[in-house]
Amino acid sequence: MKGLKIVVLAKQVPDTRNVGKDAMKADGTVNRAALPAIFNPEDLNALEQALRLKDKYEGTEVTLLTMGPGRAAEIIREGLYRGADNGILLSDRAFAGSDTLATSYALSCTLKKMGKIDIIIAGRQAIDGDTAQVGPQVAEKLGLPQITYAEDIMSAEKGKIVVKRRLERGVETVEGKMPMVVTVNASAPECRPRNAKYVMKYKHARAVSEMQNADEDYIALHNNRPYLNIGEWSVNDIDTNSEELGLTGSPTKVKSIENVVFQAKEAKVLEPTEADMGELMKELIANHTIG
Secondary structure, eight states, X not given: OOOOXXXXXXXXXXXXXXXXXXXXXXXXXXXXXXXXXXXXHHHHXXXXXXXXXXXXXXXXXXXEEEESSGGGHHHHXXXXXXXXXEEEEEOOGGGTTOOHHHHHHHHHHHHHHHOOOSEEEEESOOTTTOOOOHHHHHHHHHTXXXXXXXXXXXXXXXXXXXXEEEETTEEEEXXXXXXXXXXXXXXXXXXXXXXXXXXXXXXXXXXXXXXXTOOHHXXXXXXXXXXXXXXXXXXXXXXXXXXXXXXXXXXXXXXXXXXXXXXXXXXXXXXXXXXXXXXXXXXXXXXXXXX
């Protein structure tokens, strides 16, 4: 069979382990400049599923698609270091402030522009929003079937895809026709580490916006090695309705932000002895925590 064309939807997200007082802007949007940026964890799980299909089916091409500012090209490089073939950065001020509805609209318009795609894979949700809406919304806007909560894409051949899903009460295996949108759980296998060969090959890969202040030698390097040029598309490169983009196209509005600090409650320190364990069990039974 011929290889698959796979697009992985990936997002650069703020590291929520380092949220401070400057994490939000006055308009209720995330102040991304104030927070360290990382590759969204479940999108890495999604990338691994794509790379496993590439390993399995000769001729398969894996493309990363991400929407964000110029610095979001960093996660495309991370994908290239792990085995992806190329990537597209969708970047324009017109996309600023997008909620899931506006984001999925911009992504779906981009995917239409990319032509025939066999499988679109995304992480179940991003850690900066935890909505799990973008993948299903993209599927709806493209009119494609979807399989969510995927833990393993078992096969994708002869126009059919077989996926193992991890649900709250168990596991199920489902089959569907391609093209298909698949969202992947964190319970899926972790993404493989960087490959040293790919790091050396792509370490100078840059998007157009990252080349604005590059010197002549660096520009010449990119001209001589086209694979170093990360595709960068703006709103002018896709067919969109401006009313459905950015803040204008985002019905989700944040009215207020409240910082919540958890206070430590009374704690007991127990020795790992039979006597202490016995006393603990008596107390838990007496206050009806157990039993």
